[in-house]
Amino acid sequence: MVQQRRRQHFLVVSLPAQGNINPALQLAKNLSRSGGGGGAAVTFATTISGHRKMFPSGSPPEGPVSFLPYSDGYDGGFDPVTGDTEGYMAQIKVVGYETLGGATRSLAAQGRPVTCIIYTLLLPWAADLAQELGVPSVLFWIQPATVFGVYYHYFHGFDGLISSHRDDPSCPVELPGMPRLRIRDLPSFMATPAAAQYAFVLTSFEEMFRTLDREVVENEKNNKKKKKKKIKVLVNSFEELEKEQLAAVETMELIPVGPLLPSAYTDGKNHEDTTFGGDLLKPDAKETYVEWLNGKEDRSVVYVSFGSFTVLPVPQREEISRALAESRRPFLWVVRGGREGAEAAAAAEKGKLVEWCSQVEVLSHRAVGCFVTHCGWNSTVESLLCGVPTVGLPQWTDQPTNARLAETEWGVGVRAEVNAGGLLEAAELRRCIELVMKDDGEIRRNGEAWSRRAREAVKEGGSSDRNLMAFVDSLEMAQCPTQLDLE
The missing domain is CATH 3.40.50.2000 (Glycogen Phosphorylase B;)
Structure with a gap:
């Protein structure tokens, strides 16, 4: 039988x-x-x-x-x-x-x-x-x-x-x-x-x-x-x-x-499956940042986030704030652990600060042009699938390896270099942002190619x-x- x-x-x-x-x-x-x-x-x-x-x-x-x-x-x-x-x-x-x-x-x-x-x-x-x-x-x-x-x-x-x-x-x-x-x-x-x-x-x-x-x-x-x-x-x-x-x-x-x-971001068939469904942090209301993104030009926004765990020290937030303000580009910045050090960028009136957000929704938005990231693996594969080039500032665990792979193996981003004291200075971050934001650059073309391969997989x-x-x-x-x- x-x-x-x-x-x-x-x-x-x-x-x-x-x-x-x-x-x-x-x-x-x-x-x-x-x-x-x-x-x-x-x-x-x-x-x-x-x-x-x-x-x-x-x-x-x-x-x-x-x-x-x-x-x-x-x-x-x-x-x-x-x-x-x-x-x-x-x-x-x-x-x-x-x-x-x-x-x-x-x-x-x-x-x-x-x-x-x-x-x-x-x-x-x-x-x-x-x-x-x-x-x-x-x-x-x-x-x-x-x-x-x-x-x-x-x-x-x-x-x-x-x-x-x-x-x-x-x-x-x-x-x-x-x-x-x-x-x-x-x-x-x-x-x-x-x-x-x-x-x-x-x-x-x-x-x-x-x-x-x-x-x-x-x-x-x-x-x-x-x-x-x-x-x-x-x-x-x-x-x-x-x-x-x-x-x-x-x-x-x-x-x-x-x-x-x-699956809403992979095959597009299940439009109800838009979140992982397991947020440990309470995100800001989507209206506060999605509507803001809707008003921006394609590939114009710099998205900044260092994940759910890392809280950057105030001096580092000040350098990032200065770089964003001087870039004169619109930005969406997920600031964890308080906004001290980020006020200068916000005062430029080109950016938006949030406590937490649906990252995959942000990365898949047409307005996002690059991702300043800690290079956590989830962030890395999300940016790959969405075709968004990265500026890496790895902090710990597997992030240095991920940053290396993104830069040298797949050609979808650059790793920003810190100074002798371990601080990423504003000028270096500005340089990296401008490099990956080029519409006709090799990094963006590589990102689009890997996006197609990821979706096929x-x-x-x-x-x-x-x-x-x-x-x-x-x-x-x-x-x-x-x-x-x-x-």
């Missing part, structure tokens, strides 16, 4: 950080449309404090994705700026494992057993939970494949080489399968003289890669007589963007399923769409169907 394939139930687990939640939630939406028939069941899990920020009114809206908050031991919220981040990571490992495990068992008791756990960065305990539950787990890498490769090689024999050259930012670093990089281009946790203060972060990354290595060993042991299969890692990138880097780690299959953006039948469908199919084929459809 032919048994019916059971319906997949994915549990997508994320840290309560905007850079994690946005792509993970969009992946959850895309998974809910996969698997044929009625699609896969998907439950999105983040911490209680993150869940409350996402849905301040109480219950989440009805939709294809269910939501499951778990405790990290800080249900009132955790401030990574003032709090003990090392202690937090230790706490979430214990409390998160326990509370998410209990919630997952409750789902099974309700007739909705989880069949696969997908987890974002720095949550390797989710893989341990999956092993305990007897279901597969898959890492969702929310940074570029290049950064995955850099971390992999760092923890597999290159840590000494990199650590011994931290004092020389221009020192070249050649890693297998990676583009030519310098020390300054590597993730900040491993590459700066102050990297020691982030030792606990590197420890968390190392634990995550040890978990992957353990899965490689188990996979090889279980498939001795079969064709060797690689363990799978989902990546928020696309084949055309990082083809060589995606194939650089022989024991792992990096599966590009991005760029993960709301995520549309129905595109490379990323096919990859996600094949991933779901591979899980279904690997699991013995012991029951009928879950619902």
